[in-house]
Amino acid sequence: MTATQALTDTGARSWLPAELRDWLDAHAQALDEGAEDPASVLPRLAEAGVFRLGVPASQGGLEGSDAGDAIEAVSQLAEHSVAAAFVAWGQRVFIEYLLHSPNQALARDWTGPLLRGELAGATALSNAMKFLSGIESLQISARQDGDDWVLDGRMPWVTNLRPDGFLVAAAVTAPDGTPAVVALPQGIAGLTRSADLRLLGLQSSNTAALEVKGVRISPRWLIHADARQYLPQARPAFAGLQCGLSIGLARRALRQAATAGQGQGARGILAEPLAQLQAQVEYLSDQLIAGVREGRYVAEPWLLFEVRIALAEAAQQAVQLELQASGGAAYLKPAGDGFARRWREAAFLPIVTPSLVQLKTELAKRRARLAAEAAA
Ligand SMILES: Cc1cc2nc3c(=O)[nH]c(=O)nc-3n(C[C@H](O)[C@H](O)[C@H](O)COP(=O)(O)OP(=O)(O)OC[C@H]3O[C@@H](n4cnc5c(N)ncnc54)[C@H](O)[C@@H]3O)c2cc1C
Structure with missing residues (x-):
């Protein structure tokens, strides 16, 4: 280190x-x-x-x-x-x-x-996370051939597919119908990477689609035989590390806002909302890290969902405050390039799986279930 x-x-x-x-x-x-x-x-x-x-x-x-x-x-x-x-x-x-x-x-x-x-290492498990929430069916299926599985399907969005060497984690429907998680190495016959997708931002992230046609794997490539057991254990790291994106972006935008326009953001009418949002981001970040350290989110995933939503929204608000504190300078090129990039980066936070729409839907389902249980 x-x-x-x-x-x-x-x-x-x-x-x-x-x-x-x-x-x-x-x-x-x-x-x-x-x-x-x-x-x-x-x-x-x-x-x-x-x-x-x-x-x-x-x-x-x-x-x-x-x-x-x-x-x-x-x-x-x-x-x-x-x-x-x-x-x-x-x-x-x-x-x-x-x-x-x-x-x-x-x-x-x-x-x-x-x-x-x-x-x-590329993780194509958005599909599996959505599958566990009942949103999507798995997009790759496996059929048995001797000891091997033969896979067919597609992964529409995968980041970190470095052309000169990657391993991708994918969710597949096993021959017996169980959702399983496998690793596929670059270069295996039948696995085809598209050109990089053209994106609003994050373009140098090696994000592409993968076509899976008759890919044959032996059991040595199995990460776990049952995604339903495995993914809830992995989810705190998956979503917790993802929250880091919101925390960092919020911190940077708030710092930019505080120093914009000769510090007007930090001194004037924006001082209070800036201080409040900064305190909230640090509180949520402490909560998140404490929850991950204590292993709280495996049994109580809804607490993690709430933190993920709140942090993504805080990052959006932080970028808004940066815009307001900077005024026209944010809208000028090249002076506002950093702001414009953060604006685009912020657009990614609500849509990356688990998306805010998905998480809010999960929380609403849970509230309805609890209300029904209380009424019974
Ligand atoms: C730059 C970039 C990089 C990415 N990298 C990866 C990666 O490395 N690995 C990976 O696996 N994925 C990756 N993704 C995909 C990403 O995580 C999301 O899965 C994807 O953006 C959302 O899928 P969609 O647009 O098809 O949403 P849709 O499925 O079309 O859904 C639209 C919205 O509604 C929500 N929704 C849909 N159906 C329901 C329902 N029944 N109940 C509640 N909510 C619902 C979705 O969550 C989403 O917010 C990447 C995406 C981007 C933009």
Whole structure:
């Protein structure tokens, strides 16, 4: 780990070395617009040790760190570039899948290359998360052929598909109908990556679609035989690390708002909403990290859903405050480029699975269920 022992202005330990922070600031615009080679991101994050946080030392992780530190690191990345932070999310979540997989050989073979950034880990499990919520059916099916499974289907959105080497985690309907989670290596016959999708932002994130036609895998590629058991255990890391995107973006936009227009944001009519939102973001971030550390969200996922919604909304409000504090300067090019990028980055937060619509629907269903139980 090359991170400094310095603290950030929120009092958290800084996990990003100064040279990485400077590089991200210099390249954030290009990463968002697609002018930077996406291949440049992963090795830099790996070199800073970002993926080792919360991984047991016996498996190559950083001694004494935990999942809360991993969330804080994603937040710190998102202060500079949500594209880089989202790549870090995909990579770290894939590592988490391996840490929780009963397939020890798979974890032993791949955790090292993923931690070192030699291989990209891509998680195509939005479909599975939606499946567990009853929103979508699984988009890949497996048929038995001897000991192997033969897979057919599609993954419409996958980030971190580095053309020179990736492993993707996918949910499939097993031959007996059970939803299972498998890993597919780049280059396996029948797996075809599209060109990068053309996006509003986050363009240098290696986001593409995957076509799965007759892909044959042996049991050694099975991450878990039952997604219904496995994914609820992985969800706190999946959604918790994702919350880091909102925390970092909110912190950065609030800081920009406070210093915009010779500090008018911090002194004038916006001072109070700025201070309130800042306190709320830090409160929610503390709540999130405490909940992940205590393992609270496996049994009580709705608490995590509430935090994820509140943080995404806080980030949207923070960007609005930055706009209002900056005034016309935010609307000028190139002066407002940083703001415009944060505006686009903020648009991603409500739609990435689990989306805010999906989570609010889940919470409404739960409220209706509790009301019905209370009335019975
Ligand atoms: C830049 C980018 C990168 C991405 N990277 C990845 C990735 O790496 N891996 C991955 O798996 N996915 C990825 N996604 C996909 C993402 O996580 C969402 O799944 C996707 O954007 C939402 O799917 P959709 O647009 O098809 O929404 P739709 O399914 O069309 O739904 C529209 C909205 O309604 C909600 N909704 C739909 N049906 C219901 C229902 N019955 N009840 C409640 N709510 C419902 C959805 O959640 C969504 O908010 C990425 C998306 C983007 C934009």
